Amino acid sequence: MAxxxxxxxxxxxxxxxxxxxxxxxxxxxxxxSAHGTAVTWAMNQLSxxxxxLSMISTFTSLPFFLFTLPAGAIAxxxxxxxxxxxxxxxxxxxxxxxxxxxxxxxxxxxxILLFVFLIxxxxxxxxxxxxxxxxxxxSSEELPSATVLNGxxxxxxxxxxxALGGALIPLIGTNTIFAVNGAASLLVNLALLRWREPKxxxxxxxxxxxxxxxxxxxxxxxxxxxxxxxxxxxxxSLVVAA
Numbered sequence: 629m630a631x632x633x634x635x636x637x638x639x640x641x642x643x644x645x646x647x648x649x650x651x652x653x654x655x656x657x658x659x660x661s662a663h664g665t666a667v668t669w670a671m672n673q674l675s676x677x678x679x680x681l682s683m684i685s686t687f688t689s690l691p692f693f694l695f696t697l698p699a700g701a702i703a704x705x706x707x708x709x710x711x712x713x714x715x716x717x718x719x720x721x722x723x724x725x726x727x728x729x730x731x732x733x734x735x736x737x738x739x740i741l742l743f744v745f746l747i748x749x750x751x752x753x754x755x756x757x758x759x760x761x762x763x764x765x766x767s768s769e770e771l772p773s774a775t776v777l778n779g780x781x782x783x784x785x786x787x788x789x790x791a792l793g794g795a796l797i798p799l800i801g802t803n804t805i806f807a808v809n810g811a812a813s814l815l816v817n818l819a820l821l822r823w824r825e826p827k828x829x830x831x832x833x834x835x836x837x838x839x840x841x842x843x844x845x846x847x848x849x850x851x852x853x854x855x856x857x858x859x860x861x862x863x864x865s866l867v868v869a870a
Contacts, residue, residue: 640773646765648819654781656716659805659812660751661789663723664688666802667744670730673802675737687741691748696756700844703757705836709820712761715754716813722747723810730803765823 641647671680703711726743729735759778766774796805848854 637773637776640766640770640777643766643770643774645819645823646762646770646774648822649765649816650777650781652815652819653778654785656809656812656815657781657785658789658792659809661785662793662796662805663747663789663809665790665793666797666805667740669797670735670802671737671740674735674740677737680737680741683741684744687745688748691745691752692755695749695752697844699753700756701838702753703760706757708757708761708764709823711757712754713817713820715750715757716816719747719750719754720810720813722750723806723813727803727806727810730806 641650668681668684671684675681722743726735726740726747729739762774762778763771793805848858
């Protein structure tokens with residue numbers, strides 16, 4: 629029984645499209661985590677202000693507070709694969725821009741915070757579309773495995789990327805890490821080339837942005853279970869932020 633359960637956790641990797649996206653996301657996530665370490669290091673080098681260092685966390689979290697609900701509505705009315713691809717191009721451009729400014733010695737604390745915010749906006753807009761995309765890529769039997777593996781990918785990315793970033797900063801510098809992160813963001817787009825949106829999803833009648841947003845709010849209003857999850861998540865986030 630235990631062997632069967634362990635095997636089922638890896639079932640989704642048999643899906644070629646999911647496997648390609650999962651490994652691309654893992655590499656991209658590791659680079660993004662290393663990028664975060666490099667940002668903190670660069671800020672510490674440019675500004676010794678404790679306020680600026682603490683603002684990195686604020687500017688990282690703020691876009692998720694502001695844009696997660698609108699991003700979910702956008703994911704409902706757009707081709708999710710296209711939206712994910714657009715967001716990863718945007719993330720690549722933002723990380724690349726940060727690298728270029730660093731190479732030309734134009735960075736300062738304010739610009740770093742601006743790019744931290746811009747990159748977090750990309751992640752906030754991408755997250756709902758990417759999670760929804762999984763349900764289009766895998767079958768209903770593979771979905772539990774895909775969910776577990778997606779969480780595993782996030783955990784591995786955070787652990788490996790932070791350590792790798794700290795080890796690489798003295799060797800290649802923060803700007804190169806920014807550039808590598810930008811390039812790695814495009815790996816997900818390469819993996820998506822083999823995927824096509826299901827016809828039933830493409831042909832379905834979509835709500836407009838405001839209808840989709842209202843539907844989400846209405847659902848939460850009449851779903852006590854979802855309300856409990858949201859309250860727990862808010863409390864957990866407050867503790868983590870502190």
